[in-house]
Amino acid sequence: MKYCFGVDVGGTTVKLGLFTVEGELLDKWEIKTYTENEGERILPDVTKAIKEKIAEKKLAADEICGIGVGVPAPVDKNGAIERAANVGWKAKEIKKELEELTGYPCVIGNDANVAALGEMWKGAGEGEKDLIMVTLGTGVGGGIIIDGHPVVGAHGAGGEIGHITVRNDETETCGCGRKGCLEQYASATGLVRLTKRYFEKNAKNSILNKKEITAKEVFDAAKAGDEAALEITEEFGAYLGQALVNLAATVDPAVFVIGGGVSKAGDILLDIVRKYFYDHAFYGNQKTKILLATLGNDAGIYGAAKQVL
Known part of the structure; x- marks a missing residue:
């Protein structure tokens, strides 16, 4: 079985979900968003939360096909942003940083675009x-x-x-x-x-x-x-x-x-x-x-x- 993680970064909380590649939501949870010091803790906290879930569910590294992230800012084609005021980030290469922290492929998108993709996949727009x-x-x-x-x-x-x-x-x-x-x-x-x-x-x-x-x-x-x-x-x-x-x-x-x-x-x-x-x-x-x-x-x-x- 293959799995992936979905991460939705908000100003108050970060929502996380563990999915099968078919789109079944196996588990979801939240962590607090620490926006202090330009949000320096957010990506390390996300990494910790994902690694703990992998250990808890006894998943093998090769079963994880990647981590998707939605962030409250325009995102360029390299998975980088100029700023995300709600979470304290200034210019940040989110994809590069998170891949280095987790060791998994990461795909970063704007939160509104990502929510639309969710509704298309498994919501009101399914099909x-x-x-x-x-x-x-x-x-x-x-x-x-x-x-x-x-x-x-x-x-x-x-x-x-x-x-x-x-x-x-x-x-x-x-x-x-x-x-x-x-x-x-x-x-x-x-x-x-x-x-x-x-x-x-x-x-x-x-x-x-x-x-x-x-x-x-x-x-x-x-x-x-x-x-x-x-x-x-x-x-x-x-x-x-x-x-x-x-x-x-x-x-x-x-x-x-x-x-x-x-x-x-x-x-x-x-x-x-x-x-x-x-x-x-x-x-x-x-x-x-x-x-x-x-x-x-x-x-x-x-x-x-x-x-x-």
Whole structure:
């Protein structure tokens, strides 16, 4: 039997999984991410965790075909990054360092691309080779898979869906330094921004007037039929739908997979986005499916492992 490891490096924890090459998840666990001193402990800690698991499971060295890693940064073709602020890394040759530490072949990818690969392999996109994953969390992440391979691009910035411009009249600045990015409206923080702006202009009676506003509260209010919340989520859906329409015309995926914390809103989110998409999409994209991600927080380790294979 042959095995591989999938590693998803995040700002708080590193998630790890041991897989068979057929894609069966045999074990998963987490270790803390120590970001101090430019994240110097992260790769040695990952190495220790993997070697301990190999010993625990009594695996032979020649049974391990490699280690796949997803990291929160653009990754170049040599498995190196310029920086990954969330984990403290500056310029780092991750592939080279981890191969020296572990003695196994390593494949490094951007975490959003890797999560998309996971959903294609064993998640909502299983059976498809052309897929776009949109992750709606604190920000908006994305991964584009064409013919089974992630689109990395010339500078490692392929699939940065959150930074598609959807408004030209925006005055506030996105975290990336630009204005009018999708992330400013279709993330959890973006939905809160839309809600606050809505109530600055509208004095409507709403469930939301009495609550501390979160993305969950807005969708819960919309599910309860709250008129203001329905208008706000429609606006949210129009921005996201507009981005998907443009992506579909460019890439023509078989499926969009929507994940991240905001996707927990479920069917109401899908209904809003599908309505906008199918009303506005080019006729050649009308068969594109829009589905919710199914792997949750495990998408990263699945995709990381799939990179190796």
